[in-house]
Amino acid sequence: MAEQTGGDPLFESHDPIFNRKELxxxxxxxxxxxxxxxDDEIQSVAAEVGAITRGDPPNNVMIYGKTxxxxxxxxxxxxxxxxxxAQRNGIDCAVLYVDCSEANTETRATRQLALNLKDQTGYQQNIPLRGVGTMEYYQHIWGILEDCFDAVxxxxxxxxxxxxxxxxxxxxxAREAQKTDAYIGVIGISNKVQYRETLDERIDSSFGHRELFFHPYDxxxxxxxxxxxxxxxxxxxLEDGTIELCAALAxxxxxxxxxxxxxxKEAGELARRTGSETVSENYIQEAQEVAEINRIEELTSGATVHAKLALYALASRIITGDRETYKTREVYKRYVSICELVANDPITENGLYRQLKEQAFLGVIESEKTGGGRSQGSYLLHRLVTDPKHIVKAVRRDSSLEGVPTYDHLRENSPSAGEREVDLASFS
Ligand SMILES: Nc1ncnc2c1ncn2[C@@H]1O[C@H](COP(=O)(O)OP(=O)(O)O)[C@@H](O)[C@H]1O
Ligand SMILES: [Mg+2]
Incomplete structure (x- = not known):
């Protein structure tokens, strides 16, 4: 095995599960x-930026698609x-990558571009990390491009x-405004297709661009x-069938x-932690649950305690009841009894309704308007997009909400038929 031990067996890897985990x-x-x-997507992106390799101006391109x-x-x-x-054709071309979820302001993004360019060249000038504005960073960017590159x-x-x-x-x-002679090709990437509409309002025709859409994998x-x-x-x-199962689940x-x-990866970690010699399908199932709980925890990490309790209330109704969808009123009743349980002052029903809408926005629940007939008016029905078990587990990870009943507890108290309000006080 090509392990890097530095020649000292003390540092030999003894990982029984992973060989090249970095993959x-x-x-x-x-x-x-x-x-x-x-292949098609690679071809399409290449068609937009590829002119650079021949010393011609590239197109800008926006790529849309889910994560x-x-x-x-x-x-x-x-x-x-x-x-x-480009390099082989004698054209000096740079590649700059900015993760705008981190560099989320123009100042941060331009600073990163400037520093990145400095790293790639022998640029002598000092680029201050703070205390200067966007304009100064642009000056450095244009300066370096002018000195060192034909294209970027x-x-x-x-x-x-x-x-x-x-x-x-x-x-x-930049070229038109004679800031630099270098050709600049921009690849913009967004996980949200909705961004497309706001983009048109935000920019003018100078950012002429093509659009590409990436579809989920089968x-x-x-x-x-x-x-x-x-x-x-x-x-x-990896036992037979594990990759197949993992692919099917994803x-x-x-x-x-x-x-x-x-x-x-998580399945491998689980196997290692439990001292198993192989990764079986059970580990994949378990890892998938852990991944889903992580995802929900991530999605709700910025949410208020009430939003989490609202989600929990919906999940617990689904677990203890016999339906998949519940009205705001029904979720609210459960929410109030859970608030009592964890000694939290409940917010109003309307407040809770807004919390649910917020969660719908995050993609954790779906809410659908249902007509209750002419005289009854319409109301919202909420459903979970994920397994209620995962919501319960994710919510219980919040240390201030550890007092809410566990999934097993809810299950034990679930009425086999009918739909009566479960006495939550009996859980504690
Ligand atoms: N077509 C592919 N072939 C091999 N690995 C891929 C492919 N598409 C995505 N991946 C891998 O999946 C992960 C997510 O891909 P990424 O490009 O980050 O997706 P996105 O930017 O659309 O969210 C990365 O680890 C990447 O290497
Ligand atoms: Mg990405």
């Missing part, structure tokens, strides 16, 4: 031969290949997180993506390659 890290950029089912559809990967992959090809591909990932779109205008007008593509990374594990550790949920890889 399962989110930021890992696989080789071309490990990229699956994105885990390979947008970041394909953008980086094509940009790097364009850079290499700028990837603005998760661009919808940026507080304004001025950077798009600045980059697309089970067979997810299978292949994971098979290509099997060597993350020691030989014969395809059913969101067609999200990141989720699929995360589940696989």
């Amino acid at each position: 399962l890290h989110v930021g890992h950029v696989p080789n071309e031969d490990r990229i699956v089912g994105r 885990g559809t390979g947008k970041s990967l394909i953008s980086r992959h094509v940009a790097t290949r364009a850079q290499d090809a 591909v700028v990837i603005l990932d998760e661009i919808d997180k940026l507080d304004n779109s001025n950077i798009l205008m600045q980059l697309s007008r 089970a067979s593509q997810l299978r292949e993506i994971m098979r290509n990374r099997q060597d993350a594990f020691q030989p014969d550790i 395809a059913k949920k969101h067609g999200d390659a990141r989720k699929a890889i995360e589940i696989l």
Whole structure:
């Protein structure tokens, strides 16, 4: 095994499960031969930025698609290949990558571009980390481009997180405004297709751009993506059928390659923690639950205690009742009794309604308006998009809410038929 021990057996890896775990890290950029089912997308992105390799002006492009559809990967992959090809043609080309979920203001994004360019060159001037504005960072960017490069591909990932779109205008007008002679190609990436509409309002025609849409992966593509990374594990550790199951679970949920890889990794961790010699389908199932609970916890991490209690109330009604959907009023009643249980002052029914709407926005629940007939008026019915068990577990991770009943507890008290209000006080 090609383990790096530095020649000292003391540092030999004794990991019984993983061989090259880094293959399962989110930021890992696989080789071309490990990229699956994105040939058309690679071609399309290359068609937009590829002119750079011939010394011609590139097009800007916006890529839309749900998380885990390979947008970041394909953008980086094509940009790097364009850079290499340009280099071979004697064109100095830079690739700049900005994660706008972190660098979420124009100042932060331009600072990162400037620092990134400085890193790639022998630029002598000091670039201050704070105390200066956007304009100064642009000066450095134009200066370095002018001195060192003929062309640059700028990837603005998760661009919808940026507080304004001025950077798009600045980059697309730079040549025209004689800031630099370098050709600039922008690849903008957004997980939200809705961003498309606001983009048109935010920018003018100077940011002329093409649009690409990446679709979720199907089970067979997810299978292949994971098979290509099997060597993350020691030989014969993955039992037959585990990758298939993992792909099926991820395809059913969101067609999200990141989720699929995360589940696989988590399953390996679970196996290692419990001292198992192989990763079985049971570990995949369990890992999928852990991943789902993590996801919900992440989604609700910024939510108030009341939003969490509202979610919990809906989940517990579903567990103890015999329906999948409940009216706001029904959720509210349960919410109030849970508030008593954890000694929390309840908010009003209208307040709770707004909390539920907020959760609907996050994609944890779906709310549907139902006509109650002419005289009764209409009302909202709420349903969970995920297994109520996961909500209960995620909510109970909040240390101030540990006092709410566990999933098993709710199950034991679930009436087999009918739908009466469960006496929650009896749980404690
Ligand atoms: N077509 C693919 N082939 C191989 N691995 C992929 C593919 N698409 C995505 N991945 C992997 O899945 C994870 C998520 O992909 P990413 O590009 O970050 O998705 P997005 O940016 O659309 O959210 C990454 O680890 C990436 O390497
Ligand atoms: Mg991404």
